[in-house]
Amino acid sequence: MRTTSALFTQGVLSTLPFLMMVGPFGVLFGVLGTEAGLPIGQVMAFSAVIIAGAAQFTALSLMEDSAPAIICILTALAVNLRMAMYSATLAPFLGKAPFWQKAFMAYGLFDLNFLMADKKFREEIAWTVPQRAAYFSGTAIVIIVFWVAATFAGTVLGQALPEWLALDFALPLSFIAMVAPGLRTIPHVVGAAASVIFALLLAFLPFGLGLLGAALIAIVLAAETERRLA
Amino acid sequence: MTYTDATIWGIIAAIGLGSWAMRYSFMGLLGGRELPAWVLRHLRYTAVGIIPGLVAPIVLFPSATDGAIDPARLAAALVTLGVGVTTRKIFPAIIAGALALALGLSL
Numbered sequence: 001m002r003t004t005s006a007l008f009t010q011g012v013l014s015t016l017p018f019l020m021m022v023g024p025f026g027v028l029f030g031v032l033g034t035e036a037g038l039p040i041g042q043v044m045a046f047s048a049v050i051i052a053g054a055a056q057f058t059a060l061s062l063m064e065d066s067a068p069a070i071i072c073i074l075t076a077l078a079v080n081l082r083m084a085m086y087s088a089t090l091a092p093f094l095g096k097a098p099f100w101q102k103a104f105m106a107y108g109l110f111d112l113n114f115l116m117a118d119k120k121f122r123e124e125i126a127w128t129v130p131q132r133a134a135y136f137s138g139t140a141i142v143i144i145v146f147w148v149a150a151t152f153a154g155t156v157l158g159q160a161l162p163e164w165l166a167l168d169f170a171l172p173l174s175f176i177a178m179v180a181p182g183l184r185t186i187p188h189v190v191g192a193a194a195s196v197i198f199a200l201l202l203a204f205l206p207f208g209l210g211l212l213g214a215a216l217i218a219i220v221l222a223a224e225t226e227r228r229l230a
Numbered sequence: 231m232t233y234t235d236a237t238i239w240g241i242i243a244a245i246g247l248g249s250w251a252m253r254y255s256f257m258g259l260l261g262g263r264e265l266p267a268w269v270l271r272h273l274r275y276t277a278v279g280i281i282p283g284l285v286a287p288i289v290l291f292p293s294a295t296d297g298a299i300d301p302a303r304l305a306a307a308l309v310t311l312g313v314g315v316t317t318r319k320i321f322p323a324i325i326a327g328a329l330a331l332a333l334g335l336s337l
Contacts, residue, residue, distance in 0.1 A: 017321060037231055042238055049246035054284070059245055066232045072241050077248045082280050088256035089273040096262035106254035111281065118277050166331060169303055172288045173310050173331070177323035179281045180314025191278040199283030200290070211283050218279035223272040 004134035007127075011138020018112055021174035022143060023150045024167040025053050030154020031161060032057070036064050040155050047151035051107065051144065053171070055080045058208065078207040082215065086114040090136075093121045097133045105133065108140025115178045186229060191222030302334025 002010075026047065033043035046056050059076040067075075086109060094105060117136050121127065127135070161167065183189050195218035202210030233241075265273075289307040291297040310327030317323065 073244045076245045080249045084252040089276045091256040091260040109253040173327045176310045181318040191275045192282045195283035196286040214283040215280040219275045222275035
């Protein structure tokens with residue numbers, strides 16, 4: 001039986017390699033936030049309070065167009081709606097943890113460690129709730145600290161960063177790399193293909209709702225494929 | 231940008247609170263309740279249902295090129311996907327994709 005502190009450490013260590021992808025994305029937010037004219041305090045508050053890359057970039061670009069505040073808020077929240085689906089997916093694994101742990105894990109829930117935990121918890125079916133919470137908290141703490149630090153670095157470095165670094169593309173590449181190894185069953189391939197096709201077809205919908213619709217369709221198609229093949 | 235300072239803080243606080251609430255939602259409120267098998271079957275495909283759709287528009291229409299298709303980014307994404315599917319390993323896929331991107335951007 002592995003102790004919770006060993007699993008916390010494992011969570012920390014297994015997240016570290018991904019920081020080379022999280023880092024550039026955080027730096028990019030710091031650069032763009034500063035360029036948009038926000039003071040450092042507010043750029044940092046975006047990353048420490050909202051702490052969700054895609055929603056932050058969405059809100060920032062709407063604010064640059066001086067969109068009404070309520071539109072900025074609702075659009076950013078719609079972009080983040082997928083977090084509720086992550087929460088539902090992790091609920092069977094983490095639901096019994098105490099409130100304060102769940103409150104912290106919710107604050108530190110990202111695409112990155114959702115993907116890690118979703119895979120890990122299904123492999124390590126013998127893990128107890130405290131063990132899972134320890135592992136997940138390890139992944140979360142690293143991303144939280146690094147996300148905020150990278151944003152700060154971006155506000156300082158600003159336009160000193162050359163464009164060829166392609167900071168925008170580091171995280172998308174790592175998401176592809178994290179999903180690709182899982183495309184080993186027909187339902188997974190069906191789900192991924194449907195996700196891409198419907199996200200592009202529904203891209204005209206406002207507030208990032210196209211992605212949400214695409215995700216729901218893809219999930220239903222994948223689950224239905226699994227049921228028929230069973 | 232034409233907001234008062236208070237409005238900007240309000241926007242940050244509202245998105246922050248809302249995001250936390252969505253992250254907490256099911257994990258917090260379902261507690262230890264067992265979910266029916268058909269729900270669990272759907273939840274198995276959350277990652278594969280969302281992430282490809284999240285990434286596809288970024289790959290095809292990157293904002294760095296104002297939405298124009300960029301051969302370097304497209305090739306890097308395909309290399310990452312190919313290496314990830316064949317090796318079933320994350321980091322070889324990322325490194326191959328990064329190399330492809332560097333090569334493509336330098337051409």
